[in-house]
Amino acid sequence: MKRGFLNSRAAKEKPIGAPPVAAVNSKDVVNEASSRVVLDESAFKSTIDLMRNQLSRRCKSDQNSKALQRILYIYRAVPNFADEPEQNTQCLWYPETYELLSKTPGFPQRLPPAASPPAFRVAPSPGKGMGLFSTRKITQGEMIFSERPLLLQPAPTMVITPNGLDAAEEAKWRLNEQERYAAKCVQRMTPHQQAAFMGLHNFNPNDRTGPIFGRIRTNGIGLYGLESGIEGDKGVYAAVCDNISRLNHSCSPNTCPRFDRASFSYWLYAVRDIAEGEELTYQYSDVLVSKVERNEETEKYGFACMCAACKEPTAESDKRRSEIAASVPSVLTWAMDWGLPDDWLIKKAIRLLVLLQKENIQHVEAYSTATHAILEAYICLGDSKNASKWAARAIQQTWSELYHERLQELLDPQSQAYEGHVLWRMRVDKSPRNEVFKAMGTVCRPEGIGILDGGRKLTFTADEGVLPGTLEKVLATVAPAMNDAKFKQLATG
Numbered sequence: 001m002k003r004g005f006l007n008s009r010a011a012k013e014k015p016i017g018a019p020p021v022a023a024v025n026s027k028d029v030v031n032e033a034s035s036r037v038v039l040d041e042s043a044f045k046s047t048i049d050l051m052r053n054q055l056s057r058r059c060k061s062d063q064n065s066k067a068l069q070r071i072l073y074i075y076r077a078v079p080n081f082a083d084e085p086e087q088n089t090q091c092l093w094y095p096e097t098y099e100l101l102s103k104t105p106g107f108p109q110r111l112p113p114a115a116s117p118p119a120f121r122v123a124p125s126p127g128k129g130m131g132l133f134s135t136r137k138i139t140q141g142e143m144i145f146s147e148r149p150l151l152l153q154p155a156p157t158m159v160i161t162p163n164g165l166d167a168a169e170e171a172k173w174r175l176n177e178q179e180r181y182a183a184k185c186v187q188r189m190t191p192h193q194q195a196a197f198m199g200l201h202n203f204n205p206n207d208r209t210g211p212i213f214g215r216i217r218t219n220g221i222g223l224y225g226l227e228s229g230i231e232g233d234k235g236v237y238a239a240v241c242d243n244i245s246r247l248n249h250s251c252s253p254n255t256c257p258r259f260d261r262a263s264f265s266y267w268l269y270a271v272r273d274i275a276e277g278e279e280l281t282y283q284y285s286d287v288l289v290s291k292v293e294r295n296e297e298t299e300k301y302g303f304a305c306m307c308a309a310c311k312e313p314t315a316e317s318d319k320r321r322s323e324i325a326a327s328v329p330s331v332l333t334w335a336m337d338w339g340l341p342d343d344w345l346i347k348k349a350i351r352l353l354v355l356l357q358k359e360n361i362q363h364v365e366a367y368s369t370a371t372h373a374i375l376e377a378y379i380c381l382g383d384s385k386n387a388s389k390w391a392a393r394a395i396q397q398t399w400s401e402l403y404h405e406r407l408q409e410l411l412d413p414q415s416q417a418y419e420g421h422v423l424w425r426m427r428v429d430k431s432p433r434n435e436v437f438k439a440m441g442t443v444c445r446p447e448g449i450g451i452l453d454g455g456r457k458l459t460f461t462a463d464e465g466v467l468p469g470t471l472e473k474v475l476a477t478v479a480p481a482m483n484d485a486k487f488k489q490l491a492t493g
């Protein structure tokens with residue numbers, strides 16, 4: 001998971017405007033009664049069309065669309081169990097996000113019970129401020145702790161700019177508005193939560209960013225996929241947590257946070273065995289780029305990374321990371337190409353796993369993709385004995401998006417689940433290509449088809465449809481199989 005907030009494409013795009021402090025217009029009001037941010041159209045004619053476009057994409061029916069045209073964001077405490085006020089997240093979000101979440105099976109759910117004593121503690125980390133440290137040995141795949149964010153807000157928060165501001169005034173206006181919107185989230189917290197939030201690090205208190213927005217910039221974790229249709233930079237939120245936001249960065253981190261929608265919380269997993277007293281770390285930015293590029297990213301957070309991977313010499317490490325980035329194995333390509341040897345995919349995926357181990361970057365999705373590729377290759381070859389060994393490895397990768405409890409069924413080589421598996425003996429029986437493709441679509445993800453597009457996962461399901469351009473990308477990615485009418489229908493919703 002990327003920290004994502006500063007680095008997302010959305011954060012670099014110009015938000016829909018915003019005004020300098022002196023020019024704050026009283027027509028742009030926060031309606032306390034409904035807790036909705038209401039924007040007065042007449043004051044901001046120049047940007048209203050743009051905003052309408054944004055909103056119309058987010059509204060399902062005409063009736064909703066009309067009602068929502070005057071609402072940009074809604075403040076809401078989530079999940080709001082009456083007996084747990086300290087466990088709420090104060091959210092500023094699009095109305096559609098709650099709709100999306102409420103469709104999550106089990107939402108809203110309680111947090112899993114906390115370990116006692118905790119497996120981590122907050123303590124000073126030399127040269128890095130505070131950090132998290134393990135209090136005991138932790139094994140790969142273990143969930144270290146879970147926590148709900150203190151605050152969640154769109155990254156970037158879109159605000160409206162009045163006409164006639166020069167660039168400097170507009171920037172000032174935008175910062176002021178972002179601080180104002182975020183401050184309201186903090187005001188809605190309990191005193192204990194407010195103290196925790198304000199106790200977090202603010203890496204650049206002198207850059208004209210307000211104290212609250214500054215803490216969001218320093219500590220916000222990018223939360224993706226909270227908009228229907230497609231995962232990626234759309235619908236990105238910044239989540240600020242009490243403990244997870246204390247994790248320092250490493251380019252070979254030992255943990256990975258995963259967001260559990262049902263409980264609306266982050267679950268922090270160990271991606272390899274961790275010794276007692278070891279610092280817990282995770283990645284703030286893409287680790288599959290060179291040391292120089294990684295340092296350019298971490299400079300935005302005010303530090304130069306000194307982790308093992310960033311120490312000299314790094315030329316070999318840079319080479320390995322670039323090879324990893326370029327070589328995510330495709331089961332689909334191999335399964336449909338009878339010209340490739342039977343062990344082609346397995347060899348490719350094992351080489352990838354070796355590179356990943358050398359770089360100590362088990363948290364990247366390629367680690368699980370490679371493990372699953374080998375598991376699925378053995379299923380295609382009708383070899384349940386070897387497949388079960390790889391299922392045992394895949395089931396340890398609890399932090400991965402590919403992790404699924406159904407892997408349990410594949411641990412026993414005699415299990416009926418093998419014969420019932422859509423990929424079973426596909427290469428041995430030389431199944432027709434369209435059959436292979438359909439089968440892959442079913443296994444990629446339980447809720448839809450996932451396709452890797454330049455390392456970014458595009459996911460689309462029958463009822464959500466896709467954003468413009470996605471089908472074209474998918475067509476280009478899996479061109480040979482795309483005459484399948486059923487798939488096209490699925491992809492276009």
Ligand SMILES: C[S@@+](CC[C@H](N)C(=O)[O-])C[C@H]1O[C@@H](n2cnc3c(N)ncnc32)[C@H](O)[C@@H]1O
Nearest residue numbers: 128129130201203219245246247248249301303
């Ligand atoms: C999200 S905070 C992490 C917790 C923070 N260390 C604290 O004291 O609360 C991000 C800040 O931690 C520091 N930091 C994180 N990773 C670091 C690293 N690898 N080396 C040096 N400083 C780091 C930087 O000051 C950065 O702006």
